[in-house]
Amino acid sequence: MKRLALLATAASAYLLAAWNVAPGFYDGFAPQQPYNWVCPPVHISGNVPPSSGHLVIKVINGVSDANSAFTDDGQVVIGFLPGAFNVTGKTSITVDIKPVSPCPKPPGLTFATNTYLITADTPLVKKPNLVMRYSDIVPAPSTVYFATSADGPWKSIGALNEAQPFTIDTTTDQLGYFAGGYPSNAVSHGGPSSQVLPIVIAVLIVLVLIAGIPLAMMRRRQTSTDEGEAADAEP
Amino acid sequence: MLSVLAARPAIRVGVIATYVLLVEWSRALVATAPHVATAALVLGGFALVLSGAGWPLERLGISRSRLALRILGGCALAVVLLLPAAARANAAPILPAFLALPAVVVSIGEEIAFRGALYAALEDLGGAPVAIIGSTAMWTAAHALSHPPEFLFAVTAAGLLLALWRWACKDLVGPIIGHVIADLAI
Numbered sequence: 340m341k342r343l344a345l346l347a348t349a350a351s352a353y354l355l356a357a358w359n360v361a362p363g364f365y366d367g368f369a370p371q372q373p374y375n376w377v378c379p380p381v382h383i384s385g386n387v388p389p390s391s392g393h394l395v396i397k398v399i400n401g402v403s404d405a406n407s408a409f410t411d412d413g414q415v416v417i418g419f420l421p422g423a424f425n426v427t428g429k430t431s432i433t434v435d436i437k438p439v440s441p442c443p444k445p446p447g448l449t450f451a452t453n454t455y456l457i458t459a460d461t462p463l464v465k466k467p468n469l470v471m472r473y474s475d476i477v478p479a480p481s482t483v484y485f486a487t488s489a490d491g492p493w494k495s496i497g498a499l500n501e502a503q504p505f506t507i508d509t510t511t512d513q514l515g516y517f518a519g520g521y522p523s524n525a526v527s528h529g530g531p532s533s534q535v536l537p538i539v540i541a542v543l544i545v546l547v548l549i550a551g552i553p554l555a556m557m558r559r560r561q562t563s564t565d566e567g568e569a570a571d572a573e574p
Numbered sequence: 575m576l577s578v579l580a581a582r583p584a585i586r587v588g589v590i591a592t593y594v595l596l597v598e599w600s601r602a603l604v605a606t607a608p609h610v611a612t613a614a615l616v617l618g619g620f621a622l623v624l625s626g627a628g629w630p631l632e633r634l635g636i637s638r639s640r641l642a643l644r645i646l647g648g649c650a651l652a653v654v655l656l657l658p659a660a661a662r663a664n665a666a667p668i669l670p671a672f673l674a675l676p677a678v679v680v681s682i683g684e685e686i687a688f689r690g691a692l693y694a695a696l697e698d699l700g701g702a703p704v705a706i707i708g709s710t711a712m713w714t715a716a717h718a719l720s721h722p723p724e725f726l727f728a729v730t731a732a733g734l735l736l737a738l739w740r741w742a743c744k745d746l747v748g749p750i751i752g753h754v755i756a757d758l759a760i
Contacts, residue, residue: 342738342741342742343742345738345742346735346738346739346742349731349734349735349738350654350735352731352734352735353654353655353728353731353732353734353735354654354657354658355731356727356728356730356731357655357657357658357659357728357731357732358658358661359724359727359728360724360725360727360728362658362659362661362662475668476668477668478668479668479670479671503606503608503611504611504670504673505670536656536659536660536759537660539656539660539755539759540653540656540657540660543649543650543652543653543656543755544653546646546649547646547649547650547653550642550646551646551650554642554643554646558640558643
């Protein structure tokens with residue numbers, strides 16, 4: 340009984356402690372910073388608007404320097420190689436990243452990130468690497484979509500292997516509108532929806548109850564039988 | 575070397591604790607580098623499993639006796655571990671599919687390391703109270719690099735619950751199953 344009481348106390352302490360932090364067991368990788376949404380999902384509270392980014396790239400000896408532009412909240416990072424831009428007549432290049440509002444909602448696509456408009460004041464000649472972070476509470480995007488206008492048309496420009504959990508990477512040969520997402524009729528590769536979790540718990544509880552009661556009864560019967568045999572065997 | 579480890583419980587605890595902490599901290603640091611998160615988790619998990627090498631399975635808490643009850647206990651532990659997230663399912667994280675295998679390997683590795691080898695070594699040193707408190711303290715320290723401070727109370731409480739289960743039921747199968755389900759679900 341003492342052991343059971345200690346286990347129950349520890350379970351209660353865990354429930355209390357876990358309730359006071361963001362949900363998630365988070366083993367093996369760190370909890371994510373909350374994602375800053377332009378159009379937060381309905382169940383999100385306390386949303387902070389996403390940040391913009393601005394970068395001036397120097398032109399050195401007729402070649403644009405290597406540099407990375409990123410939003411202040413780190414949700415978008417775009418890295419440029421040396422000579423990534425056509426620098427004819429330029430002494431510097433300005434790159435801007437802006438979250439797009441209102442949120443584009445193209446038919447047939449589900450965006451799992453904000454849409455960002457990335458612009459530069461001169462054309463690209465080398466593909467930059469684009470990394471977009473996504474929220475850990477929505478299904479993972481399977482690709483990055485690109486458009487030259489917020490109204491579309493949107494085309495998939497693919498995704499590289501995930502460099503970090505909860506990020507999606509790609510390269511692009513032009514700048515414009517970008518969003519991570521997946522076809523609305525597709526199953527995301529982000530695992531089951533969080534709505535499945537209560538079902539998992541319910542199934543586990545039913546399993547423990549249904550299987551636990553007969554197992555406990557069998558064990559008790561076995562113990563009584565053993566005790567009876569031991570008593571019979573005594574001289 | 576092995577005979578020294580076998581004869582001196584304090585040295586054995588020190589060696590296992592140092593090894594496990596170094597593996598966990600290295601794993602947490604390496605996993606922050608681009609493109610290596612999955613490999614770091616899987617290799618780290620296997621390295622943790624190695625800490626159980628040389629221990630009889632019974633001493634680690636692994637046995638086939640009353641297996642159904644052990645598995646059921648694991649399901650019950652999973653319910654407790656997941657309940658706070660399930661009650662707030664809309665805000666619960668979704669594990670990316672590519673992290674499923676690493677989550678399983680890390681869960682098994684951590685249980686064998688903390689509630690298996692380290693628990694057994696600490697029990698030899700100072701009995702059950704030392705094993706429960708010591709393994710929980712090391713488990714919390716191991717997560718200090720990968721978790722913000724505010725999460726460490728929940729980490730400690732989870733470690734204490736699993737260690738108490740290990741002591742009360744003399745079982746590691748339940749904690750392994752509970753930990754694997756919890757890591758896979760969120």
